[in-house]
Amino acid sequence: MPHELHAPHARQRRALLLMAALTPMVSLAGASPAPFSVHVGGYAPTCEGIYRFAADPATGHLRPAGLTPNPHSPSWLQADLARPGLLYAANEGGGSVHVYRQQADGALQLLQALPSGGQGPVHLSLHPSAPFAFVPHYGSAELAVLRRAADGQLSPVGLHPSCDRSQPEDCRVGPARAVTGPPGSFALSGHEAPHMHMALSTPDGRFVLASDLGRDRLAVWPFNPESGALGRRQDLALSPGAGPRHFVFHPKDATQLYLLNEQASTLAWLQMEPQSGRLSQRAEISSLPQGFAGTNFAADLIVSADGRFLYALNRLHDSIAVFALAADGAPRLIAHEWTRGSYPRSARFSPCGRWFYVCNQRSDHVAVFAVDAATGLPRFAGQYVAVPSPACAEVMLAGASR
Template sequence: MTFAPTLGRWTQRLLPIAAALGVASIVPASHAAPDQPAASDSPPVFAYVGTYAPNGQGVYLLRQDPQTGALQQVGVYPSVPNPAQFAISKDTLYVGSESPKHGEVAAYAIDRRTGALTLRNQVDAQGKQTVYLGLINNQRQLLVANYGSGSVALFALAQDGSLGAASDVHQSVGQPGAAHPAAAVEGSFAASDHNGPHAHMIAADPSGQFAFSTDLGLDRIYQWRIDAEHGKLLPNDPPFINASSAGAGPRHFVFGADGKQLYLVNEEASTLTHYRLDTGKGTLTEAASLSTLPPGFKGTSFASDILITPDGRFVYVLNRLHDSIARFAVAADGSLSWQDDTWTRGSYPRTLTLDPAGRFIYVANQRSDHIATFKLDAASGKVEFTGQYTPVGAPSQLIFLR
């Protein structure tokens, strides 16, 4: 979650970045009326970007060129404060407010022809600083993680996608983790928020029967059984496991293509941990951890996000301050090996997203106020910068309408 001062590789701008970042209402980005889809032989591909104030003005609507990967701004929608976190269904965008004062979740109806948003309703997130949203149970329920308060919650969703009341809320308690990450590289001063509970992510496994949530502040991974019928999260046995190392700061995770592996990024230690998932019990067993930084690197960096290709062959991790995309190959047994890294072309990369066609990866560079576009070679897993920047103020997350 850290907002440490930037020390990364963004020492010069290779291309000028447009200053106009939108206004507090819909701003057409072309001569086409905002309520009409752009002329094309195929349906338009839309994406939404969450942002942080004051640079970010709300939820940004973008249109993708599927051939080049280029993104064009269509409009900006004012939303809850710091609308930085998303989950999306076929016709509803869920937006989480990463406000340190009060957490909220809003539901927006999506016009699939134009990408336009209309507010359905919004509810209390049952905590502060909402940092993760995840749909479960065939998109009939929503999981929420609140970083500021260290709570996780489960919400029912109405037939039209509107948010119902929270059906379950759990508040983490326990001793904070170590102030300094034991597994960090030499010279690292990475440390943040080991001062109490800080839930960072919650998501269901591929079967939908179990869920896992990370707590950066307590250095724990919680294990849950999902009672979808009654809208409950039931502690598994054991209810949690400790992080892979003291002060590691577990953050985001993905599941392997076979549904039997889980790969988790530790923010403070800048490590990637491989866990094996018992699909019958819904519990994790640690296998191995690797640094997300290149061999020989010394100093401070914070790992942020993780992405796995649909075929499960490659895993990508973002490093903030080092400002890189680390690429890992996945072996047949699920084990990982570091391959290389690529500069993000910006400062403090927060998230990375693969487009629906699997051809482009987009990196939200928070402190340089843009999204950088990379082409993905599906065979080798290598990424190459396309030269394209999309100006967005303090971007947090990009999500595609599929």
């Protein structure tokens, strides 16, 4: 990466551009949507790798277009928007990361396979302006920082535990049951030890955040974009037993973020002080219908490009929870839509923001939805796409390769 990209003004400009690209964009009136492909990874042994589909931009429907073999459970996929045509896979079952390049015909070519640095890599994200990637590990509760070369290949920089293991109090886990969860819930998924579930840089690139499901904490580190080093960690304690999982920043106001708690099935509305990185919680509301009782595991969280809506996935209730975001960022639950399958683990928007792809893991399919731009509500678009044990989908523009 050229040295001038590390200048503060250049970093800020590129971060804003990349932030816009990271969220779905609404097509201009009369413009033809760009063709794109959808790549889906999942869990072995039924999932055999990364399944590629050609999308019809007019209907959102998918057509099978190939399989890239990968027997190591590629459960998280991340496209590199700064270098179109590159795709990264975190292989949860293999403790590794794969780097792929999309060919002219859409097929994926493996460029690199390397150890991820810990046990059970469950997520992968890219810094918005500096050449680094972040891989959190569920099994070993460690954050790997990897440097990206000009061709997209990775090399290890550092491995950071989510807590200080020399201080037992720092690594103490939360209660097995969420105090803010629904009555009768047996959503017991990971409070026997620390478990890092997601890591993401702030849009300005100054901090890196990671959720620890076992400790009920959201960690924040200052980040050095030159060396890839992390500074002193600070934590936000969440409600006991909540099990923080995935989080997103507000696309119009990066001081606000939203975090989905897996075991409590709640959405936490958070505030970040931009200079210190200090977090505070403003509210916590359920992702389930009023009166729900029993067990549910919340999963993925997606924000619309205009910052008006949030979409949370509920596993066992098998729904898309739709939240409207007020002008001040306050979330309000407005609807639930059945995912047309069982155990929705993740979802992605199409590049135009009209189509929404939900990975129903236990139903072995991806369900296609259309999202109304005015109301934010998803409706089933009439297609089930067979994929064995799907865990994550990623969208790439057709023919985008370098």
